[in-house]
Structures are given as structure tokens and as C-alpha cells.
Amino acid sequence: MSPITSPRPTRAPLIAAGLLLGAGLGGFVDGIVLHQIFQWHNMLSNQLPPDTLVRAKVNMYWDGMFHAAVWVLTAVGLGMLWSATGRPEVPHSGRTLLGGLLLGWGLFNVVEGIIDHQLLGLHHVYEYATNKQPADLAFLGFGGLLLLSGWALVRAGRTRRLT
Amino acid sequence: MKYLTSLLLLLLTSPAAWACTVCRPRVQAGIHNDAYTANLLLILLPVAVLLLAGLGLFFAADIRHRFTLRHA
Numbered sequence: 001m002s003p004i005t006s007p008r009p010t011r012a013p014l015i016a017a018g019l020l021l022g023a024g025l026g027g028f029v030d031g032i033v034l035h036q037i038f039q040w041h042n043m044l045s046n047q048l049p050p051d052t053l054v055r056a057k058v059n060m061y062w063d064g065m066f067h068a069a070v071w072v073l074t075a076v077g078l079g080m081l082w083s084a085t086g087r088p089e090v091p092h093s094g095r096t097l098l099g100g101l102l103l104g105w106g107l108f109n110v111v112e113g114i115i116d117h118q119l120l121g122l123h124h125v126y127e128y129a130t131n132k133q134p135a136d137l138a139f140l141g142f143g144g145l146l147l148l149s150g151w152a153l154v155r156a157g158r159t160r161r162l163t
Numbered sequence: 164m165k166y167l168t169s170l171l172l173l174l175l176t177s178p179a180a181w182a183c184t185v186c187r188p189r190v191q192a193g194i195h196n197d198a199y200t201a202n203l204l205l206i207l208l209p210v211a212v213l214l215l216a217g218l219g220l221f222f223a224a225d226i227r228h229r230f231t232l233r234h235a
Binding site (some may be wrong): 020027043044053054057058062069070072073076077107111115120 | 186193202205209213214216220223
């Protein structure tokens, strides 16, 4: 008969859940604050400027598709969180989860900023400026700060729970 | 009464009142055109990258375990 061994503690599932939840919520911050409240940009506003009602409504459709996608991201993250909290090898650490959330938000800004703003040019953070780079870089810089804060919190969670 | 009818007619025929009903076919045409699939894929690309990163991390131990079993 083989001896019963307890599984090695791992925080990866909790960090992964926080990552997707943070990325999803970060996507909602972008969509709600920058698209709808401030109206700085829309999903295709660099390619199809919303300067007529028709163009604004076409952009609105693609904003909706973006919101639907980040909703899926959030829902999958919630499912992962539920799964992770039921596993005995995953420590119940608020710092780790909060760190994962910040990592996810930061990763959203960096990935979306590089792909949509820099590489594809689908839109820029502030479409109404002559030089669009400063706002785009500030968005990326904020993402970098979130990544650093998230990483620090995840590390703090490790020292508190697993040593 | 005549004044009120004129005002109502003026309001109803103003661009703000009829713009949406008139522009709907143009909006649909602007969405469902040849670029639809490309636009959809481009918009979903960053979300797909993030989803793969999250799933990869969540199942990292299982993936690693399967990989080591295969190469043992």
C-alpha cells in the first residue's frame, strides 16, 4: 500500500484566477471609463473615426463585442477562483489573489496596448490629440506599474503563507 | 393649434428625430461587410492571448506532469 502524501502547496491556480479576473475587470475599466464615460476612443476609432452617427454606431457594435469578450474572461476567472479555493494544496491568501488581480489588469493594459495601439493601430487611447503617443505610452506605463505592484503583492503572499 | 402643429412637424422632421431609423441599414452594412471576420479576429486577439496565459498558468502543473510522463 502506498503512503498517502499531501500535495505540494501551489499558488499558481489562485494567481491564474486572479490574472483572468483582473484582466477582465481591467477590460471593463477601459470599456466603461475610456470608451463610454470619457469617450476618448472606441474599438475601431483610428480606422473608422466616429464622426457621424453611422460610424459611431458601427464602433458601438465593436465595443459591444469587446465587452462580451472581457465578460467571458471574467467568467472563466470566476470559475477558476471557485475551483482553486476548493483545493487543499492552494493556500487561502488574499495578498496572492490581489496580486493576481493587479497582474491581470496590468497584463491587459500591456497586451492590449501593444497589440491594438502599437502594432495594429485599431485605436489610440486619446484620439482627439495630434500626437497620440503620449497617452498610449501612459496607458502602457500604468500597465507596467500595475504589473510591478501585482508582482510585489504575489511575492508578499508567498512569504506570509508558504514559509 | 396651427403653431403647435408646425412646431411638432419641425421637430419630427429634424435630423435628430429621424436619423436612427434612416441610418440603421447603413449601420448594418458598416458592420456586416467584407472586413467583419478580420475585425472580429483582431478585436478578440488580445483577449485570446490573455485567456491562453491564464489557462496555461492554471493548468501548468497538469501540463508539466503530462509532459514529464511522456518523456519518462
